[in-house]
Amino acid sequence: MPDRSAITDAPHVRARMLAVLTVFISVTVLLFSMVTLVSFDRAISPELHQRTRLIGDIIRAKVEQSVATGIPVEAIAGLDKYLATTIGQFPEIQHLAVVSRRGVLVAEAANEIRPTLLSRIGLDARLGVEAATFSLPILVRNDMAGAVTVTGSAQFAETRLRNVLLDVSVLALAVLLAGVELALAIAAASIWKPLSGINGLLTMQRVGVYTHVIRPAGIGLFRRLARRLNGYSAAAQRGAVSLPVLRFAELVDIRFALFVFVAGTEIAASFLPVYALDAARPGWLTDNLAAALPLACYLVAVMVVSPFGARLVARWGASRLFALATLPTMVSLMIMALASDVLWIALARGGVGIGYAIASISCQEYALRSGNRDEVSQASGTFLAMIYGGTFCGSVLGGVLAQHFGFALAIGMGALLVLAGGASGYVTMTPAGGRMTQGAAPAQAPAVPHARRRYLALTIGVAIPLNLVTAVFVWYLAPLQLVRLGADTSETARVIMLYYLAQIMLGGLVTRSARDDGSRWLALGVGALVVAGAFIALSRHDGIGAMVIGTAAVGIGHALLRGPLLALVTRMAQGAGIGLSRFRIAERLGALTGLLLTTIAQAQVSTAEIVKALALMVLMGAILAGIVDRASRRSGRTPQ
Amino acid sequence: MAVFVRLWAVAAGILALVIAGFVWLAILNFKQIQITLLHERLAVLAEVTAVPFQTAARIGMPLGGVRNADALLERARQSDNAIVGIHVADAAGRVVRSTDKAVEGTSLQMPPGDRARWSWLDGEHLFSSVRLLGSQDQRVGSVTVEIDRAGSMIRTRAMAAELLTSAALIWAAMAGLSGLGLWFFLRPQISAFRMVEQQIEAFESDIWRKQADACPDPHEPSLGTALREAHLRFRRQAPGHGNDHA
Numbered sequence: 001m002p003d004r005s006a007i008t009d010a011p012h013v014r015a016r017m018l019a020v021l022t023v024f025i026s027v028t029v030l031l032f033s034m035v036t037l038v039s040f041d042r043a044i045s046p047e048l049h050q051r052t053r054l055i056g057d058i059i060r061a062k063v064e065q066s067v068a069t070g071i072p073v074e075a076i077a078g079l080d081k082y083l084a085t086t087i088g089q090f091p092e093i094q095h096l097a098v099v100s101r102r103g104v105l106v107a108e109a110a111n112e113i114r115p116t117l118l119s120r121i122g123l124d125a126r127l128g129v130e131a132a133t134f135s136l137p138i139l140v141r142n143d144m145a146g147a148v149t150v151t152g153s154a155q156f157a158e159t160r161l162r163n164v165l166l167d168v169s170v171l172a173l174a175v176l177l178a179g180v181e182l183a184l185a186i187a188a189a190s191i192w193k194p195l196s197g198i199n200g201l202l203t204m205q206r207v208g209v210y211t212h213v214i215r216p217a218g219i220g221l222f223r224r225l226a227r228r229l230n231g232y233s234a235a236a237q238r239g240a241v242s243l244p245v246l247r248f249a250e251l252v253d254i255r256f257a258l259f260v261f262v263a264g265t266e267i268a269a270s271f272l273p274v275y276a277l278d279a280a281r282p283g284w285l286t287d288n289l290a291a292a293l294p295l296a297c298y299l300v301a302v303m304v305v306s307p308f309g310a311r312l313v314a315r316w317g318a319s320r321l322f323a324l325a326t327l328p329t330m331v332s333l334m335i336m337a338l339a340s341d342v343l344w345i346a347l348a349r350g351g352v353g354i355g356y357a358i359a360s361i362s363c364q365e366y367a368l369r370s371g372n373r374d375e376v377s378q379a380s381g382t383f384l385a386m387i388y389g390g391t392f393c394g395s396v397l398g399g400v401l402a403q404h405f406g407f408a409l410a411i412g413m414g415a416l417l418v419l420a421g422g423a424s425g426y427v428t429m430t431p432a433g434g435r436m437t438q439g440a441a442p443a444q445a446p447a448v449p450h451a452r453r454r455y456l457a458l459t460i461g462v463a464i465p466l467n468l469v470t471a472v473f474v475w476y477l478a479p480l481q482l483v484r485l486g487a488d489t490s491e492t493a494r495v496i497m498l499y500y501l502a503q504i505m506l507g508g509l510v511t512r513s514a515r516d517d518g519s520r521w522l523a524l525g526v527g528a529l530v531v532a533g534a535f536i537a538l539s540r541h542d543g544i545g546a547m548v549i550g551t552a553a554v555g556i557g558h559a560l561l562r563g564p565l566l567a568l569v570t571r572m573a574q575g576a577g578i579g580l581s582r583f584r585i586a587e588r589l590g591a592l593t594g595l596l597l598t599t600i601a602q603a604q605v606s607t608a609e610i611v612k613a614l615a616l617m618v619l620m621g622a623i624l625a626g627i628v629d630r631a632s633r634r635s636g637r638t639p640q
Numbered sequence: 641m642a643v644f645v646r647l648w649a650v651a652a653g654i655l656a657l658v659i660a661g662f663v664w665l666a667i668l669n670f671k672q673i674q675i676t677l678l679h680e681r682l683a684v685l686a687e688v689t690a691v692p693f694q695t696a697a698r699i700g701m702p703l704g705g706v707r708n709a710d711a712l713l714e715r716a717r718q719s720d721n722a723i724v725g726i727h728v729a730d731a732a733g734r735v736v737r738s739t740d741k742a743v744e745g746t747s748l749q750m751p752p753g754d755r756a757r758w759s760w761l762d763g764e765h766l767f768s769s770v771r772l773l774g775s776q777d778q779r780v781g782s783v784t785v786e787i788d789r790a791g792s793m794i795r796t797r798a799m800a801a802e803l804l805t806s807a808a809l810i811w812a813a814m815a816g817l818s819g820l821g822l823w824f825f826l827r828p829q830i831s832a833f834r835m836v837e838q839q840i841e842a843f844e845s846d847i848w849r850k851q852a853d854a855c856p857d858p859h860e861p862s863l864g865t866a867l868r869e870a871h872l873r874f875r876r877q878a879p880g881h882g883n884d885h886a
Contacts, residue, residue, distance in 0.1 A: 179654035
């Protein structure tokens, strides 16, 4: 069998492209920020100059008033205070002083300004971006009464540009991830898949089976070869009616489509509660409930649709179902963008949830179907990576767009992304030849003692707290708290995205390293500790810095929890003979309950208390699950 | 080669998108900052100019009755060439005094509420206003500075042009270097593809030269071998076909 693994090695290509592009994008951003800083400073200096002139005029007028009545400059009362008030209006001025005719300092005031990054690394003089000092003479009739000296600071440009730089960095990350997926999709469409088709047809034709043809696709070379082989089949069948097309379903088919689709549905992930809070609402809905309502609707929608997912895929086929999910999702997103009433927003979010559930279930089934048995873990790993990558990309893009163009346009962009994802999936996913089997049959699972009990322990102790924390903290509390602390929309998005970034960066690593139960439970324990610790720290400290570290820490904790949890639960479920759909329902139900309880509790209890309660729940849950598991293992007396 | 070219194209596209995003955000931010700075500066100017009017309003005098009002306003206007006019308005927004006589009697924006400063844009003009308070701390009027933004807009465009030029240069350099980087790091994949390409082309050229009938070596599992086996099998089954290069 011709070796195709060297070429169609998607994970390797992805890793290398990612590495190369990260380096080059970082260098580009660094270079361009220098350019922008210099250019910006040059462009803003006329305006700053005008401001300096104005300060000079104001102080001069004040001094002239007094000097004109005969008081010498040195003796003017209240000059210090006057300078202090004036400098307060101009935060970019470092130092303001009035000197007498002989150069003696009469009064001064200063602003607290930290040294700029450029001055610290010594580049500021070289780039021409240093602070400037002006001296404005005070003339009273025909006398030089003194002078006003004004010292500006280059900090101004740098501070203003910092936000631009942060926005660009996160956008660059999102573009990087999406771009690499696009590269893989293009490579697959023009080279990998046509080559698979050719290899597949050759396998048949080598032994004289001429029952199929393939679709000529990809680069010219492959297309010509495909036509030649098709010619063999056609000639061998001697004028039979058109032959069936041989098709392969591969994991790479769903990557780009799912990534972009999820980016579209999760475009509002970082600002949904804020958006809902600002909308009109009926009188009986409290603030907190209104902010949580769309999230609750989403959870309900996903909970309701998930059990029917497998049946839907069996009936319609994964690729067709994915394409069908596109239109209702787009419509829901448009409604969400245009709605001004929170009830409509919540309903629309529910609609988006239905679309998302259907699309992700189809992709999951497609992924499981496309590989062979031992590639199952790779399939689900890829699937999760696309979900988190898409969510990350969507939340970042949504935040930056919403900041500059408003919520409606950002959500509208989400609809466009969903369309792009659906179209891409329609093109790349191959429809199933026959009916799908009802999910992978639970392979002969090794006997697991007390599987049912341990499955329940894991669900209640670890899985439900995990989803609850995601819904309550990441979707609900964090965005609202950040806005309360004064962060704008893109700043909020930058903090929330840390959670998803942690999942993306650590998720694969954790799943690959934790292969046996011992290390999985270790990861669970450490993850729970990290999350609980983050919450306790957050309950004590307030401020954006605390939120940044807290969100990132929760993300790291969850990254440690998710993969091992899924692996353990799957094993227990298989051993107990239960399907995973009930597990998913339990997770979502727990999250929903937690969300509603939080909104009710917020009326009585402070956010810090709620966060402490979350920490307690996560910790207790993990400990309980651990105890039950240990006890069951011991009493089952089977070596692990 | 085809693998490399496609990946390189996507890489160049990604870099272009990142730089374009940077330029766009920088310009957007710059415009915002310009307007804010202008508004702040003019508000300070307006507050300084408003002092005599504020004094009059505090003791209940009508705004139009301030002595030397025209000279006061004109001096403030001369502090910056771009300032088109300075207007004093009453509580309803009607202009009672202005450096531009044509404006007197017209109406200016007066937002509801209690803000000390506000501003708005009108085409190429920026208006920055501060409020005047009466003896009971109620709003009795405003002093507004109107400035022509053409100069600052030109500066924005100049900065945009500067940024775009550097962006293009940096992009060209980085795209080229990234091609080198990809070439270096994806060598196994590129050479594997080249091998496949060579085998297919060898097979095709053998068919042209009618040399594809030789028995392939079954111990060499490659695409070329598979192609030849398929070709042979077909020739045996359907003699007279297969040697055409359709």
